[in-house]
Amino acid sequence: MISLELIRLLRHIRNAGTLSQAAAQSGKAASALTYQVDKYEDSLGITLLQPHGRTIRLTEAALHICEMGADILNSVDSLEAQALAIGTGVEPRIRLAVDTWVSTDAVMSVISDFLAEYPQVELQIEHQALQGTWDALTTQRVDLIVGAIAPKPAGSGVQTLPLGKTERVLAISPDHYLAKRGSLLTDEDLEAARWVVIKDSSSMSPKRDLLPTTPQSVILVDSLEAKLAAQIQGLGIGFLPPQVAKSMVLKGQLVEIKLHSRPPDIEMLLAWRTDSRGQGLIRLIDMFSSADLLPQY
Structure with a gap:
């Protein structure tokens, strides 16, 4: 039978790279981990570890358990937090995904104020981009996403609050050849130029880039x-x-470039799942909803 213990054990070995590295990180002998895995191999009737040169690594079956088990672990963690929130009113931890467009300093300022009120709550914070921010919420890896780009996914079972809309400014180095044009850029100019783009961190949904054209080259x-x-x-x-x-x-480090048509503003959202009910999350939502989250330099 596949247990949560097995999923966690195999994921620990996978993340460490090899059995010996996993043992060293956990302060155990490699033989102790092997013994644990052997018991599951006997129970399941499949091979989970295999020799790879001088090391021992996971089999394809074990890697599949790791991959599919991630959602199970996330669901169990979420269930535990929900149960504790129902029982005590305050969840033990809150997991956040913050979009890369959001100011890290502003987020930490909100976090500081929150922890002054709820010092017992553990916070886990990760950064995502574009559709990857939504993925983190819908797969239950996080409880709250900050600065997600609208619109929300259809039928996602999430609630949202608007954080406001922001324009996007096209800015380039004064030494860039397009800065010397002295006129509005055409669509052909934009397509021919190399763009610097924040990569969508989604591994599940169709990716977004928010570009006005399809450039020939991107970084x-x-x-x-x-x-x-x-x-x-x-x-x-x-x-x-x-x-x-x-x-x-x-500061003279960039120049603003005007376009024939102003790019549409982006709408930033707070979002959380409809089944979330902890007091800490409710308070955190309230704090973020009134914060200025755009970066300042």
């Missing part, structure tokens, strides 16, 4: 900080939050 990055650095270096063009772009323009 994919995983954070707003990396995107800004690439654009300052003149590696490509791209949209930035208005406060960031204006700050860099004032």
Whole structure:
């Protein structure tokens, strides 16, 4: 029988890379982990470990258990938190996914105020981008997403609050060839230019990029900080939050480029699952809903 213990054990071995590394990280002998896995192999009638050169690694069957078991572990963790929230009113932990477009400083300011009221609540924070932010919520990896880009997925069983809309400013290095045009850029100019784009972190849903065209070349990055650095270096063009772009323009590191048609604003949302009811989450939602979450530089 596949148990939660087995899923956690196999995922620990997979994440460590090898059986010996997993044993070292857990402070156990490799033989102790092997013995645990052997018991499950006998029970299930399948092989979970196999030699790989001088090391021992997981079989395809074991890797499949790891992959499919991730959702099971997330569901169990979510169920535990819900049960404790019902029983005590306050959940033991709250997991957040923050979109890369959101100010980390602003998030931490909210977190600081929250922990002053709920010091016993454990917070787990991860960063996601675009559709990956929604994935984290709908797969129950997190309880709250901050700065998710509208619209919400259809039939997702989530509630949302608007955080506001923000424009996007096209900003490029003063040394970039398009900065020397002195005129509005055409669609052909945009298609020919290299763009710096924050990569959608989704591994499940169709990816989004929010670009006005299909460029011939892109540089994919995983954070707003990396995107800004690439654009300052003149590696490509791209949209930035208005406060960031204006700050860099004032410093002479970027110039703002006007387009024939203004790109649509993006709407940022707070979102959580409809089955969430803990007091801590409710308070955190209230705090984030009144915060200014756009980055400042």
